[in-house]
Amino acid sequence: MGPRSIFIAVVAVLAIATGTWLSYQLMSPPPTPQTATMLPAPAELAEFSLVDHNGKTIGPEVFAGHWSLVFFGFTHCPDICPLTMQVLADAKTQLAALDQDPLPRIVLVSVDPERDTPEIMSQYVGYFGNGNLGITGELEEVRKLTNSLGIFFEKSSTDGDDYSVDHSAVVLVMNPSGMFHALFGAPHEAGNFVHDLPIIMASQ
Amino acid sequence: MRVALLFVVIGLLAACSVERTPLVATDVSISKPIPGMQMTAAYFTLTNNTTQTIKITRATSPDFESVEMHETVLEDGMTRMYALGDLTILAGATVIFEPGGKHLMLIRPITDVDSVTLEFYAGKAVILTVAVPYKE
Numbered sequence: 023m024g025p026r027s028i029f030i031a032v033v034a035v036l037a038i039a040t041g042t043w044l045s046y047q048l049m050s051p052p053p054t055p056q057t058a059t060m061l062p063a064p065a066e067l068a069e070f071s072l073v074d075h076n077g078k079t080i081g082p083e084v085f086a087g088h089w090s091l092v093f094f095g096f097t098h099c100p101d102i103c104p105l106t107m108q109v110l111a112d113a114k115t116q117l118a119a120l121d122q123d124p125l126p127r128i129v130l131v132s133v134d135p136e137r138d139t140p141e142i143m144s145q146y147v148g149y150f151g152n153g154n155l156g157i158t159g160e161l162e163e164v165r166k167l168t169n170s171l172g173i174f175f176e177k178s179s180t181d182g183d184d185y186s187v188d189h190s191a192v193v194l195v196m197n198p199s200g201m202f203h204a205l206f207g208a209p210h211e212a213g214n215f216v217h218d219l220p221i222i223m224a225s226q
Numbered sequence: 227m228r229v230a231l232l233f234v235v236i237g238l239l240a241a242c243s244v245e246r247t248p249l250v251a252t253d254v255s256i257s258k259p260i261p262g263m264q265m266t267a268a269y270f271t272l273t274n275n276t277t278q279t280i281k282i283t284r285a286t287s288p289d290f291e292s293v294e295m296h297e298t299v300l301e302d303g304m305t306r307m308y309a310l311g312d313l314t315i316l317a318g319a320t321v322i323f324e325p326g327g328k329h330l331m332l333i334r335p336i337t338d339v340d341s342v343t344l345e346f347y348a349g350k351a352v353i354l355t356v357a358v359p360y361k362e
Contacts, residue, residue: 097260097263098263098264098265099307100265100266100267100296100329100331100332101267101296101298101307101325101326101329101331102298102305102307102325102326104257104260104267105325105326141262142262142263145260145261145262145263146260146262146263149260149261174304178306178307184292184333186307188304188305188306188307189304189305190303190304190305191300191303191304191305192303207303208300208303208305209300209326
């Protein structure tokens, strides 16, 4: 076999390999989230007027420009709220270690605005890391936001003078267009966000 | 030498025969309240070492204004918190208080100490006292 034949054989093998790789890439389905549910089409948020943890008036545009993980809870909640916030903080730390860019912003919307002042929200969301956003305000305005997202909450009494608030346990994903994009059902684990969030982000 | 060994064996047997504490708390974990917040949760495992059912009627702490026994339950996508009422632990049984489940809600700290004391009541009597440092 002469040099010309060897050259033709190498070119042929490379062509076949490239064709096989291309067809595999074109035919294999894109990765899908394991635990998150993506909306068939991202949904716009209802109009609302609330305040952030700095006391600044905000509306739906506050979600624009970021991928956000949004949880609905309250600061007088001793168990599931700090647990969920810590899960989200751990997920963000793990995504950073994997060089995920951009990183999601963690957002807590208070379902107990009666007690959750901007000052308290500031201390609370700040405890779970930098760059987090706390949202509170008038109860009616909170309901405008939650109703449009299918989030429910209601006061409940316990055995003491204090009250609790029952609330939806999901974590919502907002895209940089400020639209509701996907959701994670409870119970929450950091690994679920670490696996699914890059896939969700790549889907837009 | 043999006599001395006999005394050691008798001593060990005597130590083993000492009655165990009726109720034991292990894996106790309490985080310091988040700065500015007025509450935290206590998690632990309770084991009834007796042959009788133990009914815990309440828990208190000299370090908090109020203590409530609660359980977080996930129902139809909603997270709800219920008051536990009396806690029944059958003979030899173990009950786990853990994140996202049963927990003690510690409300309004009244001391600024690095550890927390918990007192568990069976009726009017304190059946177990536990003192643990806050989790790092």
